[in-house]
Amino acid sequence: MESFVQAMMTSLGPFGIALLMFLENIFPPIPSELIMPLAGFRATQGDMSIVTVILSGTIGSLAGLVPWYYAGRALGEARLTRLAARHGRWLTLTPADITRANRWFRDRGPLAVLFGRLVPAVRTLISLPAGIAAMSPPVFLAFSAVGTLLWTSALALSGYLLGQAYDTVAAYVDPVSTAILILMVGLYAYRVATFRPEGDAH
Template sequence: MAEWVQNLMDSMGYLGILLLMILENIFPPIPSELIMPSAGFAASRGDLNVALVIVMGTVGSVLGTLPLYYVGRAFGEERLVKWADKHGKWLTLSGKDIRKADDWFDRHGTKAVLFGRMVPGIRSLLSLPAGMSEMPMPKFLLYSAIGSGLWASLLTGAGYLLGENYDRVEQYIGPIGQIVLVVAVIAAVVWFVRRRREQRQQPG
């Protein structure tokens, strides 16, 4: 993966960074923790300008959020509520749960998008609830850009400083994304089990 990323950037330069960061948001197996440090390493060699690397990485990351945002927007809260009321029983999920989650995102969505863009494992997924809750596009783009810019700057700077050892960034940060996903799965399982118990305890 590292060699493919490096070869693409060597051949396409800034456009390669843009395309890779768009794809990273749609296909998470392509990690930003490898793309941006690699670009930072190229900047340290004098092949690329570090400021333009960060700009292109940020723009690519923001553009990459749009497909899932529009999927969430097209699906929408009301459709999800109707689906949950009709088919969600086996998941212990109801339309009321969906509305509660949507209300939470309405209150805290800006912080979730801003800080979530810097958390491996959930960076891309946050676009779905943002779209489903119909977060206004300007607000979504603004907070995505700020979070993505900070993340791109951090990774680019790490690659710039580490030089040929830029791949260590992915080695250290990559497992964090896996831990986040595991924690999310465990939390979902705990919630599921509790809801099942509550339903069984409810009279008739």
């Protein structure tokens, strides 16, 4: 897994970082917790500056949020709830998940977007209720940008500050990240196989 991320960054440079972070938000095949520290480490090798790394990761991540925001805005809570009820098996998303996310957003307002970007479990999901609530796009992007910048900076700087020690850490990162990916795929398959919308008879 680490070798794939390295290859993307080597061949595409900053665009590779942005692309990986974009895909991580659309469908997380590779976690940002692997992408950004590795990109930060590469900055110590002179491939690119740490500022370029952070900006590339932030821009790519923000681009990945936009489709989710506009999906929420275009479909609305009622249609998304029906979509989750009908196709939730493949999304592993129940109507109750939509309701809870919307309630959490309404209780916290724009700050939910900012702080939600710092929480791995809700980093992408928070874009849906923001769209449903028709949050102003500039406000959504502004709060998302702040949260995303903090997140990508922390991860990139962790790899940057490790410096040469990252070579030692990387020996463990690759098998661990591969194992995590296999586990994620396995959990997804399990949830698809056992998924039941809330309220269905078991």
